[in-house]
Amino acid sequence: MTTSSTDPLIGRLIDGRYQVRSRIARGGMATVYLATDLRLERRVAIKVMHGHLADDSQYRARFIQEARSAARLAHPNVVNVYDQGQDGETAYLVMEYLPGITLRDLLMEHKVLTTMQAMDIMEAILSGLAAAHKNGIVHRDLKPENVLLADDGRIKIGDFGLARAASANTATGNALLGTIAYLSPELVTRGVADARSDIYAVGIMLYEMLAGEQPFRGEQAFQIAHQHANDTVPTPSTKNPRVPAELDELVLWATARDPEQRPRDAKAMLDQLHETEALLRLEEPTAATAIQRTMIMPSAVAAPSSTGDTQILSPKARHRTGPILTETANTLALKSDRRRRKGFWLFALVILFAALAGGTGWYFGTGPGAQVAIPDLAGQSPAAATTTLTGLGLTVNPTPGETPSLKVPKGAVAQTTPAIGTRVPKDSQVTLLVSSGPKNIAVPTLVGEAQNAAIQNIKDAGFRYDSKASSKQFDAKVSKDTVISAFGTDALDLTTVTTYGQNQPISLVVSVGAIPDVAGKSVADATNILTAVKLTATPGRQEYSDTVPSGSVIGIDVANGAVIRPGDPISLTISKGKEQIAVPDVINMTWAKAKQTLLDAGFKPSYNRAADAVAFVVTVGKTDPAAGTMVDKGSTVKVNFNSF
Structure with a gap:
């Protein structure tokens, strides 16, 4: 289980009922959370569609389809769906919470399962799937990630997000849905799915449980898809010699390339699994699995010391005592013989038509009738995509098209015409659709x-x-x-x-508003005020001021147009008080010249005679304050004139 302290949904109450506790998992379409249903006081799993997909009608319809498909099923091997709804922009689905692991987690830890483990898990999967098929539902995305193994031993299948009506049998569109490692050949080649497509995926999972790996692997998705469409799934015993022949046959039956040769639905495969399990329990056990079974021996059985009493017999002893098999076991043996005879007949038929098959294979494989699937080129440069297509025998339209894309960077290939995954004859022309970026x-x-x-x-x-x-x-x-x-x-x-x-x-x-005004404040007060709005203040340059006392703050030193953000350092301009200058010497100057000299020096000149006319014709005798005295700039200097 994973959680995220930054996830905005954690702690939220959805639809006034579901209290989100923690995040369980995240997928391409939705995130699953652990929540509490406050109304019924129980833990539930709540699946929330990603916000950026909520406006997409296709994804929204698929999300609602999951709720409807799963809600139609009431089976102990299918995850129960309790509720579905919309809370504002949040589309959600409420499901049964199963603490435990997935089959994928189990395979990652143990890789290869025992025969009995594989059959037990397969029985649960097929039982739940049989209920779905009976209700006309095709899952279409079966894989180990969607098989839940609860801590209490229950096994359930979930995630019906891709489910469709089994009777529809319609194509999935331009893009293949489901996980490529479990796609059936008909889904790869024609985009069509029915109940037998689910059977193919189940067969691949059974192979993986027994062999410890998937049957088809490749560096790119189209390579795996090509193998599904053209190759036969091998028997798991080729990788794990301990796998019995009966399970080899079951895997081959479920994964036949032709859907007509597979079980018609999960119920048919489940019935065969039960018969196979019964047959395996009657065969010679290994040292690891040998057990003693209690059996009631009928009196008609011809066996040494037969008394009709209850006896403990090993499987080997049972083989020696005569016809003790049930009618079901006899029927299974006959069916097994028929399958072996059919195998010999098919082998002879293959030899008989080898030449014809070789010619046909050449025609459709590399000759004029060959078809190739357009590979997934999304994200490649047009040059690299062109090289890939020409290497497959296709031609590329020299004039590419454009299409908007949220996922593919601008200038890279986003799609093709015909669409990616489509099978086309060799020499067909393909047009690259280059991403123009988001719409x-x-x-x-x-x-x-x-x-x-x-x-x-x-x-x-x-x-x-x-x-x-x-x-x-x-x-x-x-x-x-x-x-x-x-x-x-x-x-x-x-x-x-x-x-x-x-x-x-x-x-x-x-x-965040205006910077606080700290003019006239002490440096300490100004620093505290600015710290409160997350600015770091430091004393800066000093200036004379006629209005701010010495040592106080004149203002903030900010250049015109400068951007100040919270956390920035800021410089304070500190007052040096009023500037003091010396009174100039204007003695013996006329009033006009003395007045201008005092004004230029920064003083306010005045005189003690009443008549301006007189003042302009006499000369200065002395000043108050006297020449050379240091006084505040802007002070008044009185001029005394010489007597006539």
């Missing part, structure tokens, strides 16, 4: 909005809010918690565009 959609109003409202606008419009790239800054003109600007990838200013790529990130610059 452009309208950018909502963000600047001037409150921060929370802007974030909701981003999500509602189909974009992603990038909290890591978002920032806050001081702005005296914009109110606190209001958006100043918005940006996309590569610092794209979203105020300059009207459309932007779907599901792409958007970051916001949000105002």
